[in-house]
Amino acid sequence: EIINRLRKRLAAENSIVSIEGRDMNSGEQYQALHQGTIDAGLLRRVAEDPSITFEPLFRERFAVVMRSDHPLARSPKVRLAQLRREPLLLHERPFAASAYDKILGLYSAAGVTPTVVTLHSRPGALEEMLAIVSGSGISLALESPSSRSYVQVEGIATVPLDEPGATLEVGMARRSDETSPAVTRLIGLAREVTTRDFGHMTSRIGTPSGT
Secondary structure, three states: HHHHHHHHHHHHHHOOOOOEEEOOOHHHHHHHHHHHHEEEEEEEEOOOOOOEEEEEEEEEEEEEEEEEEOOOOOOEEEHHHHOOOOEEEEOOOOOOHHHHHHHHHHHHHHOOOOOOEEEEEOOOHHHHHHHHHHHHHHEEEEEEEEEEEEOOOOOEEEEOOOOOOOOOEEEEEEEOOOOOOHHHHHHHHHHHHHHHHHHHOOOEEEEEEOO
16 A cells, blocks of 8 residues: 555656556565665665665554454454463464564564464465454454555454554665665655655565565
8 A cells, every 4th residue: 555655646746656566475575685786675674784774664563464353353352361362373484584483573572472373474474364254263463544454365364363463564775874765755755755654766666475
């Protein structure tokens, strides 16, 4: 959604800046920034890196993805303690390291040891959603008014997770020594779009997949 808003703003300005989107997780975007194959990335914050400048834009909140007929599916919010008997469907760490670490950290802070079922697919992918519908377990996904990290399918429900710190930051990243006016303008527009439209680019820009 943010990328579409950025494209519209750039078209309205008759800007020479354009966006070539690539579907990459946050770790892949950091690597691509180092390699110079993208100019900027819209991603979830990962480890601090002095060679990369991160501009925070908004926060995504974790929600619990479960079957739509789950006893807690109509709850306004849910705690991890209520899910201690539910298998946790979790992607392999390389697919989205920051989300993986955060999820396990939230469980640890809540004093819950999950029974982890490892999935060999990107977080929030169709395979994960179908596993939930089939009754294999629940998962934690990220969402905001302008984004979500899962595929919406029939038979699932999402309930906000009520745990301290159950968020991840999303922002624009660029190389710290980047001097391109196009990249500077793109990041400025991203800040304007998220502030104005959501309340909370030829630049080659990575877009977040997983995290």
